[in-house]
Amino acid sequence: MKNIEKIDIFNFDLELGKHKPYIGLSYQIFGQPLGSSPVIVVNHALTGNSNIAGKDGWWDAITGEDKSIDTNYFTIIAFNIPGNGYDNDESNLIDSYRDYTVRDIARIFWEGLFFLKVENIHAVIGVSLGGAIAWEMAVLQPDKIDNLIPIASDWKATDWVIGNVLIQDQILKNSDDPIVDARLHATLLYRTPEYFNQRFQRDKLDALSALQIEYWLFDHGYKLKSRYRLAAYKLMNHLLKTNDITRNRKDFLSIVSEIQSNIHLVTIDRDCLFIADETRKTYRELINVKENVFYNQIQSIHGHDAFLIEFNQLSNILNPILNNYKLHNNVSA
Incomplete structure (x- = not known):
């Protein structure tokens, strides 16, 4: 640092x-x-x-x-x-x-x-x-x-932001793996449907039908979990909801x-x-x-x-x- x-x-x-x-x-x-x-x-x-x-x-x-x-x-x-x-x-x-x-x-x-x-x-x-x-x-x-x-x-x-803050907060409070699971949802908001569809094109990783998009999302979740604290995520997510000058x-x-x-x-x-x-x-x-x-x-x-x-x-x-x-x-x- x-x-x-x-x-x-x-x-x-x-x-x-x-x-x-x-x-x-x-x-x-x-x-x-x-x-x-x-x-x-x-x-x-x-x-x-x-x-x-x-x-x-x-x-x-x-x-x-x-x-x-x-x-x-x-x-x-x-x-x-x-x-x-x-x-x-x-x-x-x-x-x-x-x-x-x-x-x-x-x-x-x-x-x-x-x-x-x-x-x-x-x-x-x-x-x-x-x-x-x-x-x-x-x-x-x-x-x-x-x-x-x-x-x-x-x-x-x-209202759109507040609704998504609520979903994130519920995941962070109730999930067994809160940072990873919340990040899965949030990442869908940070990119676009067109991005996902053009990048992954329903590609599979193996015969068991694990998809590239699933692997990519989980990878983002685990990377965030390795460097981020649950208390920090709860606070930052909550702050988004309080935004109103x-x-x-x-x-x-x-x-x-x-x-x-x-x-x-x-x-x-x-x-x-x-x-x-x-x-x-x-x-x-x-x-x-x-x-x-x-x-x-x-x-x-x-x-x-x-x-x-x-x-x-x-x-x-x-x-x-x-x-x-x-x-x-x-x-x-």
């Missing part, structure tokens, strides 16, 4: 009323030293972590020297959602997962940023669950983020009209979890109250997982947003 650092947060009151005497917030920094360069925050997805670049970095194709998120120029901060288990500290796992919401995680991230003396952020980029956290971060501090970039995500949990606030347009950030919506045309039509609806509403909102779409048979695969398309979207800043400030790419 490379250069993982930790911030101690004391006496934190959660949105639903519970008091937490202590929360440990771990993070990694890539690129330039803190205080020397513009800051980009990257929020990870459900089974992700802070290791975004370098060896085993889940977004190494996007983050690094001369890449879209350029470590030659930017300071990149990636927090671990508390309870995701990446720091291998059993004491940081969270059993009372229903106490937490996406809003709590966004507030915790801001606590971390203020501790690090980061007052302004060039971009907050969030993928999937991380995008929901990014939305909340922008609402909580509407004048501190220059560019809000939620990818394959949404500002609210739709309007909860106990004003209406959507009133809230987003206060966000000063440029908002760059990035959807995936065949996403089976955060469906593209919801993002298009958000864009159509946003342009009524904001001029600096932009819609981007990745085309991919891979569906929701395209943010981990379609790096050329992602780079084409991110490069103008991030590199225009460098050009404006006379910095060579």
Whole structure:
């Protein structure tokens, strides 16, 4: 685990009323030293972590020297959602997962940023669950983020997402092999029917009719089980359900009209979890109250997982947003 650092947060009151005497917030920094360069925050997805670049970095194709998120120029901060288990500290796992919401995680991230003396952020980029956290971060501090970039995500949990969270939660609570079985179901949401049909074509592994698709799904389940904790899965899955920037606030347009950030919506045309039509609806509403909102779409048979695969398309979207800043400030790419 490379250069993982930790911030101690004391006496934190959660949105639903519970008091937490202590929360440990771990993070990694890539690129330039803190205080020397513009800051980009990257929020990870459900089974992700802070290791975004370098060896085993889940977004190494996007983050690094001369890449879209350029470590030659930017300071990149990636927090671990508390309870995701990446720091291998059993004491940081969270059993009372229903106490937490996406809003709590966004507030915790801001606590971390203020501790690090980061007052302004060039971009907050969030993928999937991380995008929901990014939305909340922008609402909580509407004048501190220059560019809000939620990818394959949404500002609210739709009924479709909530229904799938329920199924996942039931599997995680009741299965004899919960991580594997929950992953089988979730993986079907992360890809598309066309992907599965084109890749496997009902191919069999043996005469007993074991199919390639079955082997592939189980392989994904067992791999996740080898590196992921049950408590972490329960928490991250639950957080998806709590995503709603309007909860106990004003209406959507009133809230987003206060966000000063440029908002760059990035959807995936065949996403089976955060469906593209919801993002298009958000864009159509946003342009009524904001001029600096932009819609981007990745085309991919891979569906929701395209943010981990379609790096050329992602780079084409991110490069103008991030590199225009460098050009404006006379910095060579």
